[in-house]
Amino acid sequence: MADSDSDEDVPILVDTRVEENEEEKEHSKVPVTILTGFLGAGKTSLLNYILNFQQEKKIAVILNEFGEGSALEKSLSIGQDGDLFEEWLELRNGCLCCSVKDNGIKAIENLMTKRGKFDYILLETTGLANPAPIASSFWLDDALCSDLYLDGIITVVDSKFCAKQITNENKEASTNYEFCNQIALADVILLNKIDLINDNVIEDSLKRVKGINATAKIHKTSYGKVDLNEILDLHAYDTGKVNFERVLEVTERQGDGHLDNSITTCTFYFDGVMNENDLDRVLEDLLWSDDELNTGAQQKILRLKAVVNLESEPESSHQVQAVYDIFDKYKLPHREDVNKVIAIGHNLKPQDMEQKFLAIKK
Helix, strand or coil, rough: CCCHHHHCCCCHHHHHHHHHHHHHHHCCCEEEEEEECCCCCCCCHHHHHHHCCCCCCEEEEEEECCCCCCCCHHHCCEEECCCEEEEEEEEECCEEEEEEECCCCCHHHHHHHHHHHEEEEECCCCCCCCCHEEEHHHCCCCCHHEEEEEEEEEEECCCHHHHHHHHHCCCCHHHHHHHHHHHHHHHEEECCCHHHHHHHHHHHHHHHHHHCCCCCEEHHHHHHHHHHHHHCCCCCCCCCHHHHHHHHHCCCCCCCCCCCCCCCEEEEECCCCEHHHHHHHHHHHHHEEEEEECCCCCCCEEEEEECEEEEECCCCCCCEECCCEEEEEEECCCCCCCEEEEEEECCCCHHHHHHHHHHCCC
């Protein structure tokens, strides 16, 4: 009988596949990729590319708002729904776009309840949005049992205007601050519109971006076209996924690209072990207090990644990940020889930061 029922369902292949996997999906988490970048950088082109060229995932694209004449609307039909979502945009391949008033976890979980579970969620922020608070809201402890998890942050940069935005030639401090934050928090950076500039400008833009965030993978693109394996299913925040060998290799001595050095990447190593409570206090001090460090310039850490050795775990190291003011630790299956710390942020003072860790090591 089961085979007969299955045969009857053959004409609706997509629905059958979803039904067969429904029980498995109930126990799986849905990845969320945050897509950020200034207006005109090419986020819409990237979204169009993803939606048109991938056929394996049922994707929900969640936008803060749709502008009139949005390029996405040309291939989508518009419908209306309840209070949480201002407009629905249905794609022929089963994907969905919507505009939301609330981009928090609860709103997206409600979306999945109302419209069925998705394989993937792309959350596009507005051009001036700081992705840090949004990212930290999705980065949940497993005990909270959310159906969502943060997979990665993708920042699209307009390579033609990159230098002007980083050096703040327009003297708009808030705009420059948010632009640099978007680069600093990224796991992957798309240096877009390279078809509009020459090689010298491309290399200059690349150097400036690396000066802010030397840990992110950077891809040079036109019209947002990139291998989707490089931006989706990154598992950037999963336990043990931080490739410190690669990260440390590219971060060493790469702090010269950003001309005013207000936002940089720093790296340091030290031996010994630490008490876990002492480590927590140091992390809280660094992430939760905006220290001026006797310089008059306020320090703010945006991202921190580390592998540390605790005295309570002689056989294993622990991985530390921090975004904005939230951090967590995960036990690794192996032991590293030395402690390694990488930080990205504003007005970092590596020697002072390192001293805080050295003060608690044993």
